[in-house]
Each structure stands twice: as C-alpha cells, then as structure tokens.
Amino acid sequence: MSTVTHPGPGDTTTVAPAGSAKPRPIAEFLSTYVFSKDHKVIGLQFLFSTLVWFLIGGLLALAVRWQVAWPWSDVPVLGKLFAQEGGQMSPEFYTMLFTMHATVMIFLVIIPILAGAFGNFLIPLMIGADDMAFPTLNMLSYWFMWPAFLAFGASFFVEGGAASSGWTSYPPLTTNPAASPGSGMGQTLWLIGLTFVGVSSMLGSVNYMTTIILMRAPGMTMFRLPMTIWAMFITALLQAFALPVLTAAGFMQLFDRSIGTGFFSPEGSIINNEMTGAGGGQPLLWQHLFWFYSHPAVYIMILPAMGMVSDIMTCFARKPLFGYRPMIYSVAGIAGLGFIVWGHHMFISGMNPALGMTFMVSTMMIALPSAVKTFNWLGTLWGGRIQFTTAMLFSISFVSMFIIGGLSGIFMAATPVDIFIHDTYFIVAHFHYVLFAGTAMGVWAGIYFWFPKMFGRTMNEFWGKVHFFLTFIFLNGTFFTMHILGAVGFPRRLADAYHYETFHHLQPMNAFMTYCAIGMVACQVIFAANFFWSMFYGPRAGRNPWNANGLEWTAPSPPGHGNFDVQPIVYRGPYEYSVPGCEKDHLMQTDPPLETAVAAAH
Amino acid sequence: MRNRLAGLFWSLLFLAVPVLGVAVFAVAPSIDVWLPKDVSAHGKEIDSLFYFILALTGVVFIVTEMLLFWFIWKYDVAARGEEKATYIHGSHTLEVIWTIIPAVVMLFLAIYQMNAWADVKMRRPVMKPTVEVVARQFEWRLRYPGPDEELGTPDDLFLVNDLHVPVDEDVLVQLKSMDVLHSFFLPNLRIKQDAVPGMKIPVWFKATETGQYDLVCAELCGWGHYKMKGRITIESREDFDAWLEQKYREQEATQPNPQEDML
Ligand code: HEM
Ligand SMILES: [Cu+2]
Ligand SMILES: [Cu+2]
Numbered sequence: 001m002s003t004v005t006h007p008g009p010g011d012t013t014t015v016a017p018a019g020s021a022k023p024r025p026i027a028e029f030l031s032t033y034v035f036s037k038d039h040k041v042i043g044l045q046f047l048f049s050t051l052v053w054f055l056i057g058g059l060l061a062l063a064v065r066w067q068v069a070w071p072w073s074d075v076p077v078l079g080k081l082f083a084q085e086g087g088q089m090s091p092e093f094y095t096m097l098f099t100m101h102a103t104v105m106i107f108l109v110i111i112p113i114l115a116g117a118f119g120n121f122l123i124p125l126m127i128g129a130d131d132m133a134f135p136t137l138n139m140l141s142y143w144f145m146w147p148a149f150l151a152f153g154a155s156f157f158v159e160g161g162a163a164s165s166g167w168t169s170y171p172p173l174t175t176n177p178a179a180s181p182g183s184g185m186g187q188t189l190w191l192i193g194l195t196f197v198g199v200s201s202m203l204g205s206v207n208y209m210t211t212i213i214l215m216r217a218p219g220m221t222m223f224r225l226p227m228t229i230w231a232m233f234i235t236a237l238l239q240a241f242a243l244p245v246l247t248a249a250g251f252m253q254l255f256d257r258s259i260g261t262g263f264f265s266p267e268g269s270i271i272n273n274e275m276t277g278a279g280g281g282q283p284l285l286w287q288h289l290f291w292f293y294s295h296p297a298v299y300i301m302i303l304p305a306m307g308m309v310s311d312i313m314t315c316f317a318r319k320p321l322f323g324y325r326p327m328i329y330s331v332a333g334i335a336g337l338g339f340i341v342w343g344h345h346m347f348i349s350g351m352n353p354a355l356g357m358t359f360m361v362s363t364m365m366i367a368l369p370s371a372v373k374t375f376n377w378l379g380t381l382w383g384g385r386i387q388f389t390t391a392m393l394f395s396i397s398f399v400s401m402f403i404i405g406g407l408s409g410i411f412m413a414a415t416p417v418d419i420f421i422h423d424t425y426f427i428v429a430h431f432h433y434v435l436f437a438g439t440a441m442g443v444w445a446g447i448y449f450w451f452p453k454m455f456g457r458t459m460n461e462f463w464g465k466v467h468f469f470l471t472f473i474f475l476n477g478t479f480f481t482m483h484i485l486g487a488v489g490f491p492r493r494l495a496d497a498y499h500y501e502t503f504h505h506l507q508p509m510n511a512f513m514t515y516c517a518i519g520m521v522a523c524q525v526i527f528a529a530n531f532f533w534s535m536f537y538g539p540r541a542g543r544n545p546w547n548a549n550g551l552e553w554t555a556p557s558p559p560g561h562g563n564f565d566v567q568p569i570v571y572r573g574p575y576e577y578s579v580p581g582c583e584k585d586h587l588m589q590t591d592p593p594l595e596t597a598v599a600a601a602h
Numbered sequence: 603m604r605n606r607l608a609g610l611f612w613s614l615l616f617l618a619v620p621v622l623g624v625a626v627f628a629v630a631p632s633i634d635v636w637l638p639k640d641v642s643a644h645g646k647e648i649d650s651l652f653y654f655i656l657a658l659t660g661v662v663f664i665v666t667e668m669l670l671f672w673f674i675w676k677y678d679v680a681a682r683g684e685e686k687a688t689y690i691h692g693s694h695t696l697e698v699i700w701t702i703i704p705a706v707v708m709l710f711l712a713i714y715q716m717n718a719w720a721d722v723k724m725r726r727p728v729m730k731p732t733v734e735v736v737a738r739q740f741e742w743r744l745r746y747p748g749p750d751e752e753l754g755t756p757d758d759l760f761l762v763n764d765l766h767v768p769v770d771e772d773v774l775v776q777l778k779s780m781d782v783l784h785s786f787f788l789p790n791l792r793i794k795q796d797a798v799p800g801m802k803i804p805v806w807f808k809a810t811e812t813g814q815y816d817l818v819c820a821e822l823c824g825w826g827h828y829k830m831k832g833r834i835t836i837e838s839r840e841d842f843d844a845w846l847e848q849k850y851r852e853q854e855a856t857q858p859n860p861q862e863d864m865l
Binding site: 090091092095164165166170171172173176179180265266267268269270271272279282283284317318319320321322323324325326348349350353354356357360361364365367368371372374375376378379381382383384385386387388393396397399400403404407408410411413414415416417419420422423424469472476480481483484485487488489491493494495496497499500501502505506509575577578579580585 | 608609612615616619622623626627630634635636637638647648651652655656658659662663666667669670673674677678679682685686687688689690691692693696697700701704705708709711712715716718719720722723724738739780781782783785787789790792793794795796798799800801803815816818820821822823824825826827828829831
C-alpha cells in the first residue's frame with residue numbers, strides 16, 4: 001500500500017493516526033484503513049469493534065441488574081428501547097438479556113480484544129517482525145468477525161428476539177424450538193455467529209503461532225520473549241486444539257435444531273405437551289463438548305492479560321520479572337491441565353460421580369500454577385521502585401483481584417461444596433472476579449500502556465487514575481457481595497427470586513449491587529472521553545515514553561508500515577531493569593551488550 | 603524524600619481489599635446473608651468443608667493481599683530515594699517452596715472432600731424410591747409408590763410441587779425430566795441435582811428436623827424458570843403416612859385413572 005506514491009508532502013510510509021485528512025483515492029483508503037493487511041491497523045480495528053461491543057454488553061448487564069434488583073418494575077431510559085409491556089420486562093426478555101450479555105462479553109469482547117486487538121498489534125512489534133506471517137489470513141480473521149457481529153446483532157431484531165438459553169446453550173432447551181415458544185431464529189443466529197467467531201479465532205491462532213515461531217528478530221530466542229508473547233503463543237495453541245470441538249458441537253446443535261438429527265435429544269420427551277422426535281441422543285454430550293472448549297477458553301480469556309500485566313508491572317517496578325521461567329512453565333501448565341478439568345462444570349449434571357472426583361483433583365491442581373504466578377508477581381513488586389501510573393494501578397489491581405477469583409475457584413472445585421453453590425451467585429462472583437476484575441482490568445492496563453505506541457500520544461494520567469479509582473470501587477461493590485449472596489444459595493438466571501422464602505430478604509442487597517453496577521458503567525464515560533481526546537490532542541509520545549525494554553519501544557510511535565526503521569537485533573531478555581553498573585535503569589533488548597559498550601568507551 | 607501522599611493513597615486502597623473483604627464475610631452471618639439453616643444429616647459435613655475452605659483461603663487471601671499492600675507502600679518510588687531497585691531474577695528455593703506447599707495442600711484438600719462427596723452422590727442407600735420427581739416446564743410432578751411400594755402400579759399417588767418426606771429416615775428420590783434440563787435444589791438440605799431427560803438419577807438424603815422449605819429449580823429451563831417453585835414438607839412418620847392416605851383418598855375421589863396420561 002505504501003508503495004503507491006501520491007502528491008503532497010508528508011511521509012507516505014507512515015500509517016497516519018486517524019484524523020489526517022489528505023484527499024486519497026478511495027481504493028487506497030480502503031486498503032489502508034478498511035481491508036488493510038497491516039497488523040497494526042487490524043489490531044486497532046479489533047480494538048474499536050470490541051470496545052463498541054463492550055459498551056453494548058455493559059448496557060445489557062445494567063438491564064439484567066435492573067430486573068434482579070427491582071423485578072417487574074419499569075426500566076428507566078432503556079425501557080423505552082425495548083418497551084413491550086410499557087417499559088417493564090417480560091421473563092423471556094430477561095433470559096435473553098443475560099444470555100446476550102454473556103455472549104457479547106465473552107465472544108465479542110474478551111476473546112477478540114485479547115487475541116485480536118492486543119495479539120495483532122503487539123506480536124510483530126514485540127518480536128521484531130515487520131508484520132504477521134500471513135497478512136491476508138490476518139485481514140480475514142477480522143472480517144470473519146463481521147458475519148458474527150451481524151448474526152448476533154440482527155438476532156435482537158428477529159421475531160422472538162435473540163438467543164435466550166444462556167451462553168452455555170444447553171440442549172434440549174436449545175435444540176427443540178418448542179421448548180421456548182415464540183423463539184424463532186435467535187438461537188440459530190447465535191449458533192451461526194459462534195461459528196464465525198470460531199473461524200476468526202482459528203485464522204488468528206494459526207497466524208500467531210507461525211509468526212512467533214518463524215519471524216522473531218535475530219537474537220530473539222524463545223526464552224527472551226516477553227510474557228505477553230508467551231501468553232499469546234500458548235493461547236493460540238489452546239485455541240487451535242480446543243476450537244474444532246466447539247465448532248463441531250455447534251454444527252451438531254444446529255442440525256438438531258433445524259433438521260432434527262437428535263444428537264443431544266433422548267427419545268420419549270414431551271416438550272410443551274408434544275411428543276418429540278426419535279431422539280437417540282444425550283443432553284450431557286453437549287455439555288462435555290461445550291466445556292471441552294469452554295474451559296480452555298476461560299484461559300484464552302485470561303492468559304494474554306496475565307502476560308501484559310507481567311510486562312507492565314516489571315516496567316513500573318523497574319525490576320526484572322521474578323521467576324521468568326517458572327512464569328512460563330506455569331502458563332504452559334495451566335494450558336495443559338486446562339484440557340482435563342472441563343468436568344468441574346458438570347459435577348451435578350448427572351455425570352458419573354466417580355468422574356466428578358477425578359475432575360476435582362485435576363481442578364485443585366490447576367489452582368497451583370495460578371498460585372505460582374501470583375507469588376511471582378508479588379516477588380516482582382518486592383524491592384522495586386514502584387511508579388503509580390494508571391497502567392500500573394490497573395496491573396496491581398489485576399493481581400489483587402485475581403487472588404479473589406482464584407481462591408473462590410477452590411470452593412467450587414470442592415465437589416461437596418459445589419453441590420450447594422453450583423448455579424448460584426457464588427459462581428457469578430467467581431467469574432466476574434477473574435474476567436472483569438481480572439481480564440478487563442488487564443485490558444485497561446494494556447490500553448493505557450500501549451496507547452502511545454498505537455496513536456503516538458499519551459492518555460491523560462489524572463483522568464486515567466480517576467477512571468481506575470471509580471471502576472475499582474464500583475466493581476468490588478458490585479461483585480464482592482455476590483459471594484455472600486451465593487452463600488445463601490441465591491440462584492443465578494432467575495427473573496425474580498424473591499417469592500422464595502429463602503431469598504426474599506436479599507432484595508436490598510441486590511439493589512445496592514445494581515447501584516454500584518450503574519456507577520461502574522457510568523464512569524466509563526471518563527475512559528471514553530480520555531481515549532478519544534488523547535487520540536487527537538494528547539501530549540505527543542516519543543518512541544519510548546515509559547523507558548521500557550521491549551522491541552516495540554524502539555519503533556516510531558506510531559510505527560509505520562513495516563514497523564522498524566532498522567532491523568532490531570536482540571541481545572538479552574525483556575526484563576533488564578536496574579542492572580547494576582549500568583547508568584540507565586533499563587537496558588533495552590536491542591542495546592548492545594554492556595561489555596562492548598564499556599569497552600568502546602575506553 | 604518526595605511526596606508520599608500518592609503512594610499512601612494507593613496503598614490504602616489496596617489495603618481496603620483484605621480489610622473490607624474480611625469485614626463483609628464477618629458481618630454477613632449477622633445480617634442473615636449466609637448459609638441457610640441446614641436440616642439434613644449430610645449437610646453438616648458440607649458446611650464444615652465450606653468453613654474449612656473459607657478458613658484456608660481466608661488466610662491465603664489475607665496474607666497475599668497484605669503483602670501486596672506492604673510492597674507497594676514500602677517500595678513506592680517516592681520512598682526509595684536514589685536507591686536502585688533490587689536486581690534479582692527470582693529464587694529457585696522460593697519457587698520450590700511455593701510450588702510444593704500449595705501442591706500438597708491442594709492434594710490434601712481434594713482427598714479430604716472425597717468422603718463427603720461419596721456420601722451424597724455415591725453411597726446410595728439400598729431401598730426402593732420414596733418418591734419419583736419428574737421435572738417439566740415449569741413444575742415438579744411427584745409420584746409416590748403407594749402401599750405396594752412399587753412405582754408404576756395402579757395405587758400410585760400423583761401430586762404437583764408439594765413434596766412431603768418423613769423425618770429421620772433415608773429418603774430416595776428418583777429424579778427424571780420430561781422435557782429439558784432442570785435442577786432439583788433443596789437449599790436447606792444441601793441437595794442439588796440436575797434432572798436430565800432420558801436419565802433416571804437417584805438422589806438421597808435424610809432430613810433431621812420437621813418443617814417446610816423451598817424447592818428451587820436451579821438450572822435454566824426456559825422463560826418460566828424463575829417460577830418453577832415447589833415446597834418440601836418434612837414431617838414425622840405418622841403425619842407423613844396420614845398425609846399420604848388423605849391425598850390418596852382425594853385422588854381416588856377426583857381422578858379414576860390418573861396414571862394414563864403420566865410417563
Ligand atoms: C484458580 C483457578 C480456578 C479454579 C480452581 C476454577 C474453578 C471453577 C469451577 C469449579 C467452576 C464451576 C463451578 C460450577 O459451575 O459449579 C468454575 C466456573 C467458571 N470459571 Fe473458574 N476456576 C479457576 C479460574 C478461572 C479463570 C482464570 C477463569 C477465567 C478467566 C475462570 C472462569 C470461569 C467461568 C466463566 C465459570 C462459569 C461458567 C458458567 O457456568 O457460566 N475460572 N471455575
Ligand atoms: Cu472451568
Ligand atoms: Cu428451571
């Protein structure tokens with residue numbers, strides 16, 4: 001693209017940050033910003049798309065919270081949008097809301113923002129490559145998200161509304177349309193959307209693996225890679241091995257639904273007073289296949305964030321990462337064990353209880369690498385020179401919150417205890433601590449940290465900290481209380497639980513949580529304003545605003561097409577901060593070895 | 603030394619996590635947002651395992667969060683003057699220690715759970731089902747075997763949502779579903795088991811106190827999931843028998859041949 005010359009001054013080899021208003025031929029505009037094969041543009045396309053879905057997912061969550069706190073009362077503002085019964089929501093609508101909230105957050109936000117946005121933007125820059133191994137595949141991986149965006153988006157408007165059987169899509173509720181009267185295309189579109197997300201992830205993961213294996217700069221050995229890249233690499237492996245199972249299962253469910261194959265339906269059911277078809281299938285089969293993908297997927301949803309947080313923490317603690325190799329081994333351990341723990345989602349599903357016992361052991365074991373990582377993060381902070389930048393605050397909070405999410409996992413891994421807390425708010429607390437308080441905080445850390453590289457400008461630190469502070473307070477107000485709701489047995493996914501004697505006194509607590517949730521979504525306005533303002537008016541950042549060590553910081557901000565102006569050569573690992581006998585407190589991966597530098601000075 | 607206010611502020615924010623976290627759990631029982639009353643024989647074991655894990659994770663939570671707080675307070679750049687950060691890449695000894703200790707603890711924890719799990723889900727009492735529960739959208743259909751203690755005979759008793767069981771006796775429920783997944787959740791008896799179409803799943807418990815409690819559906823089963831509510835009444839053997847008899851007479855009077863339309 002950059003080989004096309006056109007009149008006018010200006011550096012044609014630089015992918016200009018948005019806002020440069022030079023008249024360009026449409027074709028060139030399309031190939032630069034729309035059907036671009038440049039990994040940075042694709043990364044930003046993923047970033048913007050997923051942030052938009054993040055907003056949609058957040059609003060869906062507020063509607064869910066509204067119903068949980070004040071069942072059957074008129075929904076303010078949003079009620080007008082979906083007013084059926086005069087602004088009050090129906091139970092069908094509520095089930096659709098939480099289904100689509102989870103679907104959007106998992107498949108259209110967390111997974112694509114980590115792998116698609118950060119993976120794309122950072123991998124070539126951090127390993128010293130000029131682009132991905134397969135730029136065209138890379139472009140396709142973004143454009144395959146669009147059929148998914150459209151399928152999920154359109155499903156809100158089809159008759160009967162979007163999917164409403166939970167993000168786990170358990171049959172026979174999903175395979176037999178009669179089980180949810182009035183539901184139409186929604187569930188089918190959901191399955192189609194899921195398939196496209198899968199295709200996109202698969203294209204990305206093949207690309208990431210190849211790029212990381214083949215395109216590292218000279219001197220960049222595997223054990224000199226930053227943790228972000230290790231995490232992206234292992235995430236790509238997880239995707240590649242787990243996704244085919246989900247895709248196959250998704251097609252089976254689609255066939256069950258559309259042509260009655262009956263993979264997941266037993267014979268002799270009576271749904272909605274009608275005998276069902278021949279059957280011959282097993283509902284539990286879906287759960288096995290689904291979780292065989294979706295448990296590894298929960299790590300797909302956090303490992304890259306763990307990697308980014310490790311890199312950011314070392315930079316702002318000015319210290320080498322504590323236990324670099326153990327950190328890598330524990331990521332690998334999580335990935336390996338991640339394939340043999342899926343049954344912990346099925347302890348009380350009717351699965352053989354003896355099998356439940358073995359899954360309990362493997363699940364307890366997977367807490368181990370998570371613990372090792374936590375200890376190493378603490379070790380990294382110990383003895384550092386900690387700078388409280390916004391990115392650092394988000395990173396520290398990632399560690400603090402991940403501790404909570406990891407520990408609550410142990411309760412549910414204990415099968416007897418899980419009998420009581422399964423499908424209660426305890427689980428809702430658990431996965432929001434790992435996914436929101438963990439991954440989303442890691443994502444914000446990553447945005448504040450790499451924003452200068454993405455747009456050549458820095459975000460406002462003061463407003464960044466305000467954003468951090470409010471988000472942190474509100475998220476704990478919303479999610480921490482869910483643990484004790486779960487201890488009462490308060491079930492998830494109930495449109496109204498207060499008619500149960502056991503739960504009717506919990507409404508005030510739920511109202512409190514909803515207020516916090518509203519605050520949490522509202523304070524994202526600060527983030528959005530800061531983000532867009534800084535993109536155009538933020539202070540210009542040099543190549544290396546944080547004095548960090550990685551290769552990405554040797555490239556211009558933002559890097560032009562091809563990334564580096566000189567081929568980077570790597571002499572050391574990424575965490576050489578505060579090296580004794582070195583004047584600067586950081587030694588970049590490309591700085592020539594100390595001895596030669598010292599020798600040259602003599 | 604530079605201004606440490608910012609460091610103080612952020613350290614305290616992270617200190618608030620363990621402080622308020624512990625406070626929430628400490629206050630919860632007194633405001634009745636806590637484990638509901640347990641009236642089952644096996645529930646004590648489950649609850650004590652819950653408390654055991656709570657204590658264990660509580661200690662880890664407090665220690666790690668306090669270390670986090672302490673490190674960011676102590677190693678704030680403003681407190682460090684000209685001193686460089688410690689140049690250290692890790693410690694083999696520490697890695698070994700903090701791998702082995704949690705590994706042993708986690709393994710112990712897993713083994714420690716097994717007996718309770720086996721009691722609730724594996725060691726089924728040898729007896730005929732007390733009642734068959736057939737879940738369907740959105741109600742619990744019950745079938746008692748009647749005097750001959752056999753399900754599927756003409757003296758079966760059919761009821762909806764109104765589950766009665768005798769106190770201090772083993773109860774065996776045969777759990778089925780007619781349509782989609784449901785989950786048979788008795789919070790006060792620490793029982794939860796999914797009902798799966800095509801499967802007959804045994805559920806057993808022994809209630810230790812008389813009373814009336816909720817029967818909740820805990821697995822999403824469609825739009826009416828939230829209202830799939832039943833009640834369980836735990837009563838003495840005499841009351842239970844009398845109740846069965848009375849219900850049976852009512853059924854005879856109203857419905858000549860009820861099992862025709864049942865599965
Ligand atoms: C310390 C390690 C962890 C352990 C021991 C653990 C354990 C568990 C268990 C046993 C369940 C099933 C609970 C039930 O359904 O009764 C569960 C659910 C879940 N976990 Fe974890 N977990 C851990 C870490 C994570 C991480 C890192 C993530 C994501 C980033 C995660 C995401 C989830 C999600 C999304 C669910 C709920 C799925 C659903 O039912 O909708 N977990 N976890
Ligand atoms: Cu899992
Ligand atoms: Cu239900």
